[in-house]
Amino acid sequence: MADINPMTLSLSTRAIHGRKLYPFKGPVSLPIYQTSNFRFESSDDAVKYASGDPSVYVYSRYHNPTIRDVEEKLALMEGAEEAALFASGMAAISTAVFATASSGDEIISTPALYGGTYRFFRDELPKSGITVKYVDSENLAAIESLVSPKTKIVYFETPTNPTLDIVDMKAIVEHTRKGEKKAGHKLLLIIDNTFATIVNQDPLAAGVDAIVESATKYLCGHSDIVAGVVLGNKEYLGRVKTVAKYHGGCADPFAAYLLFRSLKTFELRVRKQNENALALAKALERHPSVARVIYPGLPSHPAHVIAAKQMTGFGGMVTIEVRNKRTAAPLDAAVAVCDHLRVVVNAMSLGGVETLVSIPVYSSHVHMNGDELRRHGVTNGMIRISVGVEGVEDLIGDFAQALEYA
Numbered sequence: 533m534a535d536i537n538p539m540t541l542s543l544s545t546r547a548i549h550g551r552k553l554y555p556f557k558g559p560v561s562l563p564i565y566q567t568s569n570f571r572f573e574s575s576d577d578a579v580k581y582a583s584g585d586p587s588v589y590v591y592s593r594y595h596n597p598t599i600r601d602v603e604e605k606l607a608l609m610e611g612a613e614e615a616a617l618f619a620s621g622m623a624a625i626s627t628a629v630f631a632t633a634s635s636g637d638e639i640i641s642t643p644a645l646y647g648g649t650y651r652f653f654r655d656e657l658p659k660s661g662i663t664v665k666y667v668d669s670e671n672l673a674a675i676e677s678l679v680s681p682k683t684k685i686v687y688f689e690t691p692t693n694p695t696l697d698i699v700d701m702k703a704i705v706e707h708t709r710k711g712e713k714k715a716g717h718k719l720l721l722i723i724d725n726t727f728a729t730i731v732n733q734d735p736l737a738a739g740v741d742a743i744v745e746s747a748t749k750y751l752c753g754h755s756d757i758v759a760g761v762v763l764g765n766k767e768y769l770g771r772v773k774t775v776a777k778y779h780g781g782c783a784d785p786f787a788a789y790l791l792f793r794s795l796k797t798f799e800l801r802v803r804k805q806n807e808n809a810l811a812l813a814k815a816l817e818r819h820p821s822v823a824r825v826i827y828p829g830l831p832s833h834p835a836h837v838i839a840a841k842q843m844t845g846f847g848g849m850v851t852i853e854v855r856n857k858r859t860a861a862p863l864d865a866a867v868a869v870c871d872h873l874r875v876v877v878n879a880m881s882l883g884g885v886e887t888l889v890s891i892p893v894y895s896s897h898v899h900m901n902g903d904e905l906r907r908h909g910v911t912n913g914m915i916r917i918s919v920g921v922e923g924v925e926d927l928i929g930d931f932a933q934a935l936e937y938a
């Protein structure tokens with residue numbers, strides 16, 4: 533019987549079985565190596581480890597079999613040569629940057645980013661001598677004029693948080709590659725694929741070099757761990773793993789186990805979230821207390837055509853702008869709606885099986901000034917909804933009653 537190439541299997545099959553196909557023999561679920569260090573059979577093992585033998589485990593900040601299994605599964609799922617698991621999405625993002633950029637280097641990014649990433653770029657990177665320049669996602673050709681010999685990374689998110697703007701992946705790949713001529717070297721194009729996930733878009737197949745993702749969100753999907761991942765080719769991930777050793781943002785074996793377990797239902801969950809989000813977005817578009825619904829799957833979204841080209845589903849995130857009727861101002865209306873939801877949970881974060889709401893000016897974008905909020909398109913009346921897998925009629929009903937308080 534010929535062996536199966538796991539890459540020929542569907543996403544769900546890869547997410548459930550990983551590389552553990554016939555004739556693999558062993559536990560059906562993943563053992564948790566809850567240990568900081570590993571016994572050597574003899575000191576020869578130390579020598580083997582020092583010479584780079586991957587079969588010798590030493591210390592869990594460097595590597596751990598439970599974490600390794602999750603990394604292999606994620607690489608297989610996302611079509612990457614290698615993956616590195618981290619203690620958080622931010623540990624993944626910062627390590628991904630420091631693996632390529634150092635003092636004197638420049639990054640080009642689209643401005644609509646997760647608030648934590650934006651503040652890392654704005655407040656932390658300058659302390660290491662790294663500068664970030666911003667390019668409007670509607671004018672990606674400007675990448676070529678912004679590139680200099682100091683540019684090392686082009687960074688973007690799509691859909692963006694919380695405004696769900698779409699960055700044209702084909703165009704950003706094209707302009708980054710053209711920019712390489714001016715830079716005189718290869719530019720590392722990184723996407724944060726947390727919102728869409730591999731279920732809805734395939735950045736590596738589109739020509740993006742590396743993916744960072746908060747595994748806290750859809751990959752885990754149960755709001756019970758914090759983790760992150762970097763995916764890309766072997767050469768880059770080798771550098772990521774070296775920097776990770778010294779920055780120390782290693783994943784925890786128990787969190788890795790929970791992630792491994794959750795990945796088995798990942799595709800099912802995300803497809804249901806896509807479906808629920810589209811139905812909820814359509815219902816909210818008809819509600820008189822909703823001034824605007826932003827969802828890439830709606831024809832009213834300004835970049836719906838691009839989204840339809842590069843995404844196979846439109847994700848589980850919906851953002852609305854509330855029209856204040858009873859309250860004095862849009863922010864009061866957003867607060868009143870969030871405070872009257874009974875099924876939907878008023879909590880930060882996203883991607884879990886339970887539907888959550890958050891007000892960006894009070895959560896992800898709380899440390900931004902008025903100008904920055906305008907540039908990011910974030911308004912006071914916005915509510916960001918992370919749609920879960922509940923019965924969609926319950927969600928529609930809950931929003932309908934809570935919006936009466938807007």
Ligand SMILES: Cc1ncc(COP(=O)(O)O)c(C=O)c1O
Pocket residue numbers: 620621622623646648649689693724726727745746747748758759760881
């Ligand atoms: C798009 C995006 N990227 C990265 C992060 C950071 O991930 P973590 O909270 O796991 O560090 C978040 C967190 O909300 C996010 O929404």
